[in-house]
Amino acid sequence: MKRICFLCVIMSLLLFIAGCWDQDLLKDARLIYGGGYDPAPNGKLRVTFVIRDVPSGEQQSPKNDIITTEGNTPRDARDHADDQVSRHIRTYKNRFILIGEELAKQDIYPVLEVFYRDPKSSLNARIGVAQGTAEDILSLKKVGNVLIAEEIDELIKSKEETTTVPKVTLEKIYPVMLDPGEDFVLPYLMEQGARVNVSRIAMFHNNKLTGTLSPDESTMYLLLKGNKGKVTRFTQNMSIKGEMSTTEENPQIRYDFLTFNVDKLKQKMKVKVQSGDQITVHLKLKMKVSVIEYPKDRLEKKQVVAELNKDLSKKMTDLAQKTLEHMQKARCDGLGIARQLMAFHPRVWKKQKEEWGSNYQKVHFTPVVQVEITKQGIIN
Incomplete structure (x- = not known):
């Protein structure tokens, strides 16, 4: 009996519930x-x-x-x-x-x-x-x-x-x-x-x-930001003094380009304020990469791999520096340096926030990119 009364009350209440008045x-x-x-x-x-x-x-x-x-x-x-x-x-x-x-x-x-x-x-x-x-x-x-x-x-x-x-x-x-x-x-x-x-x-x-x-700078910015996608590929010219290796059959074939994929990435950024309120940003990237394409091969030799690691580290550091210079020229604080100043150097931020666009262009960036080849494909 109590259950029947309860159901009757529920049914009565349902009669007063409004419908979907805002349906689209x-x-x-x-x-x-x-x-x-x-x-x-x-x-x-x-x-x-x-x-x-x-x-x-x-x-x-x-x-x-x-x-x-x-x-x-x-x-x-x-x-x-x-x-x-x-x-x-x-x-x-x-x-x-x-x-x-x-x-x-x-x-x-x-x-x-x-x-x-x-x-x-x-x-x-x-x-x-x-x-x-x-x-x-x-x-x-x-x-x-x-x-x-x-x-x-x-x-x-x-x-x-x-x-x-x-x-x-x-x-x-x-x-x-x-x-x-x-x-x-x-x-x-x-x-x-x-x-x-x-x-x-x-x-x-x-x-x-x-x-x-540019395309390479866009990818480098995302790495500096710590936003690596599923695939991150670069192609770099590894020739000495800009010379290209060719063959007699087809002089257009180039053997000095190396393509690699970034498998693992470690990113670290530190903002320091020195005397005279000079802002210095230290950026460090550690990449473990796999070789996708390198026609010269010889990757079974440890000395060759060590030299490639050194050359790639320098080229990627130069790319990071070039990327940051273009960002400063455009006044784009895409790495959030201002937020770091707000949190850890509020006195400096209070002085520079009114003209941060031009002050950001005076920030000194010191990027360091370390590349280590850990995979060479199935050839070796």
């Missing part, structure tokens, strides 16, 4: 899979949306619908795009955001602000900078047989695994944009014919694009 049905939505933002000539914002269309027939493949609109703000441009399509545009499945190079040279926070305000935004969407305009890249529609939205998303993801670009999403970039102790970097996308190239990093200072790193 998928059948009423047009899903944005990617967006590109560029400055418009009239001072407005030019936005390109990649909208996914899934035909009703089972034999038909999904298609991209590219819509370009202009507005005073990102949300205003999205509303104008909504006027051009049936149903309502939604960002549940948004995979990436591309910012054109000219727009990235301005403060990019106002462009991204709408995504943080909307509780239904996809915060795991990746972010990148497009060489030229984002509209040009998205207008490709397809790369081979792959739709442009999937191609860009998967391409950036694969380059994250090969230690080429950092893994940056809307969620991860937000606290860094508001943090004066560190600058951020983003993947840099370039259109090459009918394809998209992702092999460089775009550097930022005060949320503005200030420069780019």
Whole structure:
């Protein structure tokens, strides 16, 4: 009897429970899979949306619908795009955001602000900078047989695994944009014919694009940061005094290049303040690497391996120094030196924080990279 009464009470309460008053049905939505933002000539914002269309027939493949609109703000441009399509545009499945190079040279926070305000935004969407305009890249529609939205998303993801670009999403970039102790970097996308190239990093200072790193420098920066992906490969010229070894049959064949993969990495950074408030940063990397390709071979000889370790250590140290110089020229504090000063040298930071961009360029970096070949492949 008590059980029956209890069930009756529960059933009565269920009658007063409200339904899903805020439901947003998928059948009423047009899903944005990617967006590109560029400055418009009239001072407005030019936005390109990649909208996914899934035909009703089972034999038909999904298609991209590219819509370009202009507005005073990102949300205003999205509303104008909504006027051009049936149903309502939604960002549940948004995979990436591309910012054109000219727009990235301005403060990019106002462009991204709408995504943080909307509780239904996809915060795991990746972010990148497009060489030229984002509209040009998205207008490709397809790369081979792959739709442009999937191609860009998967391409950036694969380059994250090969230690080429950092893994940056809307969620991860937000606290860094508001943090004066560190600058951020983003993947840099370039259109090459009918394809998209992702092999460089775009550097930022005060949320503005200030420069780019070469492919090798981009990978070195990530190692200096301690962010090694699944694969980290370098190819270095090991010839003496820049000479190339050739054969009589084909003088173009080069034997002096060595390709290696970084298997294990140990990174250490120490910030010191000397007399006169001179800031010195000691960076040390220890790499255990495996040889992937070296046509000269002779790796069974310990003396040869020892010489290669010495030469590779010098070349990688030079690359680290060159990378840091380019970062200082761009005023990109991507290693968070300012945060170290805040935590351990607050007096120095208080004096330098107002002009940290120019003061950062005076920081003295002393990188040391130690390379040790531990694997030589199955030949030896």
